[in-house]
Amino acid sequence: MSEQDKMIDELFNHDEELTEKQKKILAAAIESFAEKGYAATSTSEIAKKAGVAEGTIFRHYKTKKELLLTIVAPMMAKLIAPFVIKDFNKVLNQDYERFEDFVKAMIENRTKFLVSNMQLFRILIQEIPFQPELKEQFKEHIAKKIFERFEKVIAHYQAKGQIIDMPPYSVIRMTASTIFGYVIARYLLVPEAEWDDEAEIERTVQILMHGLSPKK
């Protein structure tokens, strides 16, 4: 079983079983959508790459757009999964004395997730501007939920005097910009450069944390 297959199994194979052909269709669609974009990818191309007849695609997904949404929806869910677990706050209190440790852990964890699902991440950020359904889902399910959780976290550490006194929204936005900025530059814009990943992440976190630390 290839890496690709494992990823597909993990993301799409919840309860219902996927046939071999379905998996191949998904894999082919992900590859093409990521590379050329949804609009510029033809279903015949996907069929050819997946080694199935074109009709087979439409047996499983009523329309091309349904195929896109099938691909993108679980990615969104997994992206925020760590933040919506029930005992998020508890874990937080027990594990991370310092805000810095928490952010560092989180950045590492989510960066790793994005990197191991880079194609899906590409599709997500490339198609959100064009698909109103996606934009809506993103705002409603992702941005909102993460924001709600984080707001409390920020307040918590602000009370402890570990973070600068500032509206939580600004802190969250800045943190998100930092993560996405790194991942996009590293893996999408300049993947061919030589990166010392560990050091770069270290520096990035350092700047952010220092920026967020209370002024003396």
Add this chain to the structure above:
Amino acid sequence: MSEQDKMIDELFNHDEELTEKQKKILAAAIESFAEKGYAATSTSEIAKKAGVAEGTIFRHYKTKKELLLTIVAPMMAKLIAPFVIKDFNKVLNQDYERFEDFVKAMIENRTKFLVSNMQLFRILIQEIPFQPELKEQFKEHIAKKIFERFEKVIAHYQAKGQIIDMPPYSVIRMTASTIFGYVIARYLLVPEAEWDDEAEIERTVQILMHGLSPKK
């Protein structure tokens, strides 16, 4: 003369004269490309919106892609214009004693530019992943040049002890993430929220600057 018209005049009307029809075609194409993406926009749609015949588009632009490049190229040039003026360093030395002032001015200036060319900015960041020519241009003409200029600037202020000791690339990337992160969140992701722009920019710069300041 509308805002749109002025923008088009400024960006596209260098030496050669544009006919009224050409301007309308450009305006229509920009609007549609920004909204639905290049691949999902048909030339017939552009023609209709511009109020010209389909053939007219191809009189001026050999292919649809040429139309896209015509639109995007000057945007790139203008985006980095302030950094490539000949006496960049001189201006710098004379005007900005502190790194903070320089960055603040720059962020304000470029943010303003992006905002007043938001549609073009959208097209730029949305199409770069799909058009290898654009990606190449971006890297060669934009990223590289800016990097070269900035590198010296960073070194200059590091020597003065105003910036943390760190590879310039990391500093630049972090700064760029910060600017783009703000503009994208503000104007593309959540434009409908109520923003106190001045304060938000102020906070953003503050975090960045604090993060970049040398540790004691």
Add this chain to the structure above:
Amino acid sequence: MSEQDKMIDELFNHDEELTEKQKKILAAAIESFAEKGYAATSTSEIAKKAGVAEGTIFRHYKTKKELLLTIVAPMMAKLIAPFVIKDFNKVLNQDYERFEDFVKAMIENRTKFLVSNMQLFRILIQEIPFQPELKEQFKEHIAKKIFERFEKVIAHYQAKGQIIDMPPYSVIRMTASTIFGYVIARYLLVPEAEWDDEAEIERTVQILMHGLSPKK
């Protein structure tokens, strides 16, 4: 057992037994063919309406057209059944002294049959123009046989001086036009109008009979 079921049993269940699924397929096909026409009805639609898998249809009927013919053939047979019984003439002589009574009885009987098989009648007249096999069957088995029988009847009553002296073909055609004209107007063209069926049939027969009566 519904009306639909009874009709299907009566028309299709001659010697061989129909399974429950087969009946459902027939019922679904009849409904769809009548409503949208043979060509515009898809087998998947029939399968869905019948609650069976698509493959099941093709287990029982080799092709879609075979399904159509299976439906239409017995309808034709039943339509002319009264005219082809062996002792048609005997019955005629014994039962109907006057041509008028004969025609009235016939019109009532056949109208009733058509009305209680309206969907099949629709399919029949709608598909005959497009299916050469049907047209051939219709001419060979229906029109010809009825004509042969009727010719003698007409001659019989003409000899008795009860019908105008005229080629039998014209009389038959006119009679058929009258019946079909009524049924089509009543049930297919303007079914939603308020009809006093008994009176309308009475008037229709009256005009026809008066028209066919010998001139003084």
Add this chain to the structure above:
Amino acid sequence: MSEQDKMIDELFNHDEELTEKQKKILAAAIESFAEKGYAATSTSEIAKKAGVAEGTIFRHYKTKKELLLTIVAPMMAKLIAPFVIKDFNKVLNQDYERFEDFVKAMIENRTKFLVSNMQLFRILIQEIPFQPELKEQFKEHIAKKIFERFEKVIAHYQAKGQIIDMPPYSVIRMTASTIFGYVIARYLLVPEAEWDDEAEIERTVQILMHGLSPKK
């Protein structure tokens, strides 16, 4: 200019000009629709028969259905044209002393029209059952208007004692059945038989008129 061309010019070329290709498309569509039915005719087939590219069809008619409606609509208008001229009643009073002459003239005139537009007539009666728009148009514009006009005519001749005393609707329906019954039998069902057209029409009118004459 062929017969076909003349017919197309007359029916479709009101104010706007039709290009040569458009005429060919109409002619090809009429031929195929009449022969195989709307649903069973493919646009590629029409294109091939018309000698144009398939795209050309859709340049002139947005959808296949629009093509059908373009073909059928003027046929309906022309079919009832004689009945909706402004001075219908005047013409009637001046020209036809007897109901019989009026009906005879009308039958001859409309039969001739139908015969010289037989393909369009076929399409009309074959597609009305499947196209709700057509059925609606037929009822609203054809049936209703003709009925309104005729009602008065019937009353007029009934007052003169030339027609049987009977609801106008029944008289009209019977008359229509007679006309359509003749045309359909003659040209659609049994066109290959040897017909003495003049005599057959004569006999048909005779039966109808005799049937409608007042009883003594």
Add this chain to the structure above:
DNA sequence: TATGAATGAGCTTTCATTCAT
């Protein structure tokens, strides 16, 4: 220069039919 009719390749989707289970 500008038009818009015409093209034909290619698009998404539907279809009747097959076949392994």
Add this chain to the structure above:
DNA sequence: TATGAATGAAAGCTCATTCAT
């Protein structure tokens, strides 16, 4: 016997591009 996944040809329709006017 019944299923429904799979097929691939063909459907209706859109597209970027050409060209005579």
